[in-house]
Amino acid sequence: MSRKITVNVCMGTGGIAAGGSTVMEAFRQEFAEVGVDNARVVEKCRLHKVGCRGFCARDVLVDIAIDDQSWTYQYVDEKMVKRLVAEHILDNKPVEQWLVGDDYHTFHDNQEKIILGVLGHIDPESIDEYIGIGGYKAAEKVLATMTPQDTIEEIKRSGLRGRGGAGFPTGLKWSFCAANQADRRYIICNADEGDPGAFMDRSVIEGNPHAVIEGMIIGAYAIGADTGYIYIRAEYPLAVQRLKIALAAAKERGFLGKGICGSSFDLDLKIKLGAGAFVCGEETALIASIEGERGMPRAKPPFPANKGLWGKPTIINNVETLANIPPIINRGAEWFTSIGSEKSKGTKVIALTGKIRNTGLIEIPMGMPLKKIIYDIGGGIEGDRLFKAVQTGGPSGGCIPQQHIDLPVDYEGLKSVGSMMGSGGMVVLDETDCMVNIAKFFLTFTQEESCGKCVPCRIGTKRLLEILTRITEGEGKPSDLDLLQELAEDVRDASLCGLGMSAPNPVLSTLKYFRHEYEAHIFQKKCPAKVCSKLLTFYIRPDHCVGCGACKKACAVKAISGELKQVHQVDQALCIKCGSCFDACKFNAVIKE
Structure with a gap:
């Protein structure tokens, strides 16, 4: 009996980076070689x-679905394809080890997918x-059976909040x-995702x-807009390419342009490429960029x-907000409100990264405890080390300590x-992370991305970064603790705009929950996590050194001396604390304190 077979190959950015294109081509060639007319196929x-x-x-991820049953393979490369076709597809024997x-x-299984549910099942270009x-x-439902006000009320009842x-x-x-009297209105999709480690919006597109x-069609109809823009950074070439294909197809099928779905509603959507400025994620800076001006925020209101x-x-x-709109209209506001917590309805897409076993893109119901995300979905901390904190909300978010893991x-x-x-x-941190250095890392990003328009952000973040740098280099003063707190609150x-308002969050949260680490850097001139290189001292333990010379x-x-097969020593006056000797030693003889 002939069978119906589908081979799904991950061709998102991660899948392509891992070799998805070559895997696709290998399957294509193998199918041509065995012949689709083969009665066994x-x-x-x-x-x-x-x-x-x-x-x-785990990319490249590949599904092989035969009739109603599906198997998923991980770490697939082109060399594995011949065997997958020969054994699984031709002989119906899954390759268990892969x-x-x-x-x-x-x-x-621990996720609830409204947005991500179809991403691994449909061709994004079809x-x-x-x-x-x-x-x-x-x-079609909105345009045929609902007024703009009906549409707005349905979204209100759903409790959907901006993602x-x-x-x-x-x-x-x-x-x-919609309530503003105007001869024209606009709708904009903000796809200018600039947070380090964030890839939610890119993956959805x-x-x-x-x-x-x-x-966007539904939103434009609700507010009475006939023109919209998708503002997306040029660093997302695959997302841009698929958007262009989708826009052209939607226009060809009558979902964009004049008289959408046979109605009297018109809508034209355009792509605007951003140049990668983080501040353009702020709505007024984004608007300025579309208008051809430098991307800088303005005061609000209006x-x-x-x-x-x-x-x-x-x-x-x-x-993510816009992608939630169609399922809410299709399934109803009451369905959406049944998911999530009392004041936060629906799900949230999260980029889970850091010192965790299972990194990737997840979607959870609002209100899920941090512990369940980290240990059930994320699989726990790499190397069975101790969980220290999780940083949420991008570079402007705060660091949440272990004591709030049930939050x-x-x-x-x-x-x-x-x-x-x-x-x-969401960036998970473990016991090997220095929280002072983490605050410095994120503040470095926001300080560099500040547009410079307002003094508190332009100068304040620079001064904060200078203080943090001084502390991590062993030059911190006791007065720096109060100065950091006061200056962070002022900024x-x-x-x-939101960039400056939230930039101090990593400083304020680490001062609140990890003040003892700041104090160790300032008073003891030591980094408890052994991360800040200028506060470290490297030694060679005589009882472990075999004189192999790798560290030398x-x-x-040339801070290390010693003859071959003799115990080596570190000259502290010459050592620049780079850690190369520590990385090179295979006998655990070099230690850092």
């Missing part, structure tokens, strides 16, 4: 590219596949814009761009909903401990 064999599967650390393990299923899973049904950071109620924002387009792009009422929602992840929960949801980045309270060869300043 298939009635119809489909080689299929899909978006990000979430568990990026299949994903229980941790892969645990990673996915509008037919999106339509096949109910795509554009929500837009870009602040968590402002989406329906309420739409109502503010790469894996299901039509969901974002459909969300808010964009009242006076935005070219002075007209404008709605700005991020990728629910929602807007209110994170805010209560000095952090924030932000766009959804937070006086800055013009690695030392660029």
